[in-house]
Amino acid sequence: MTALSLADRRRRGAKAVRTRLFVGIARSLFLAILSLMVLVPIAYMVLASFKTVPDFFGNPYGLPGTWAWDNYSRAWRDAHISITLPNTIIVTAVSVFGSTLLAALIAYGISRKEKPFAMGLYTFFVAGLLVPVNMIVLPLFILIKWLGLFGTLMALIFPYIALGLPLGVLILGPVAATLPRDLISAAQVDGATEWQIFRRIVLPLMKPGLISVAILNGVWMWNEFFIPLIVAFKPESQTMPVGIVSFVGAYSTEWGLVFASVVVSTAPILFAYLLMTRQFQSGLTAGAVKG
Amino acid sequence: MANVTLKNLTKTYPGQVTAVDNLSLEIADGEFLVLVGPSGCGKSTALKMIAGLEPITAGEVLIADEVVNEYASRDRDIAMVFQSYALYPHMSVFDNIAFSLQIAKVPKAEITRRVGEVARILQLEDYLRRKPGNLSGGQRQRVAMGRAIIRQPSVFLMDEPLSNLDAKLRVQMRSEIAQIQRRVKVTTIYVTHDQVEAMTMGDRVALMKDGVLQQVDTPDNIYNRPANTFVASFIGSPSMNLYRARLEGEVASCTLVLGGNRLAIPASVFADRAELAAKIGADIIVGLRPEDLEDAALLPTHPADQRLAAHVILNESLGSDHMVHFPIDAPLAKVSDQDSLDEIVVAEGVCIGRFGARSLVKAGQSIEVAVACDRLHFFDAATGLAI
């Protein structure tokens, strides 16, 4: 009987090993396909950025016949990357900083629940997620004109900060609500002003949430196309997404230059991701789990 | 240093919950006052109003004879130890203790010196670089204490600072806190629901129930002269035995009718209680502390008319003494909302006596219980107030 059950167990064990092997292979295959779906376009983009126009059309998928390094220097000049890249960096950095900080202030203020309309405010801010950009672009245009902000980066920064708030408040609201009330009280008793409490207690404790808001908002602000298309006409106040597109078809399209520009505009985000994979992942799940 | 005065302090939370009701207290400069009461009686709320962490509905808080109702916490010169400790999790122990000084822009060198001093007193020197998350409960508690004493405030407020510690550590920290307070002589209001802490730590004890102050007095007086049946049953472990009874006869030869038992009441009892004579013939509540009951076999000279006949149902022997349970056929006086944590009362009508170690009684025996009739407590049957 023992012998039988031993053999039985061994057979069952072998079966389990086979199942595990199969699951492992299936999973690897699945992940490999997913990786290819992400990596192939990137590889295509990078290769294309080194091709001359005839090369691009004659040999769209292979390696460049001659490596046209000057695509990059020409893009830098002719496609105004030298202007739009710093613009994009400034606009994104300021907008991310501004909207994250403001969202943190709002979320923390609401979480204190000292006013009866606190919950209503939360709903009000989060409802902003339901408003599509296309709908507000005309009033935005008028407002920016009225404020005299045309031609400045502020024409982008202000709307971006505002548009970043709904997501920021949505994520940081629950984070702020889990801050222990006693910690705030302790800081009050320790002599801290409201601002000091926010700076020294609340912000550090909300850090994972802040990172996640900064990442989620930062990515779309970096890539945002519609608002600069409407309010930024000249390269001086344009960001890369619009800069690149306005370059397309201005002459006969220089696809090599276009792809070089796209590489330059994608690189920072890719780079940031590679540098901070861990923070990205923990940041994206922060606020999803309570406490 | 400062005295603290509460005048008709009241707190009503939204939804008509009156957490603190007309609380008036005077705490002298340097005094250690323990605020005790069952869970939910409004102790924390009272403390938070003193600390400026909760708006005051009505009444006044005075610190150093100054009304501070409208002052922010930071302007009240107080330090508080929270039940949850409320240590800043992202800061080192050093920064936790130093936080208030950093906020006050005290020079770095002095901060280092003072933190070092506090760390030495509290034996935290080896942990200053650690984060609170990596400390044991007792160490966290000491950090919370350190954060309070480094300020050298005029008033300490402590909200059940020991309730998260295990029993042994609690005993140790209890005496440490009392010693620190005696040394620094800072006015202290200490909230607890532990009657042992209440009895051992404070100069005076204030007992609350449902937001209403029941009695403020020295621990001795609270124990020996409880103002009402609630105080009587809350303080003391096991609780005081409370029964409905009747006094018969006259002052010179009075008898207490306790169910089927009759106890002779010495005339000296009436001498101490002016109003008691008027209650002869009326229903009253009588209270018997367990330690005022003794195995009559150990007291052969005890007067025969001060004894109860009893049938033992349980004997919990603690070595040093015996907790002997026996039913008395008189109706038990129910105290509403009794919430003494160390409550051992097992069944209605059961009386508990604390007998000496040499007592030989066993469950199932019929015995005689000697009652120290000059040490009985008497309460009004209707109001529960002491007579």
Ligand SMILES: Nc1ncnc2c1ncn2[C@@H]1O[C@H](COP(=O)(O)OP(=O)(O)OP(=O)(O)O)[C@@H](O)[C@H]1O
């Ligand atoms: N923010 C609040 N809103 C409404 N009611 C509250 C609030 N805080 C406390 N209460 C109520 O007030 C009463 C007193 O609460 P409090 O926290 O002061 O009790 P406590 O004596 O400290 O009790 P414990 O020993 O359990 O800490 C309770 O009935 C409680 O439910």
Ligand SMILES: [Mg+2]
């Ligand atoms: Mg409490």
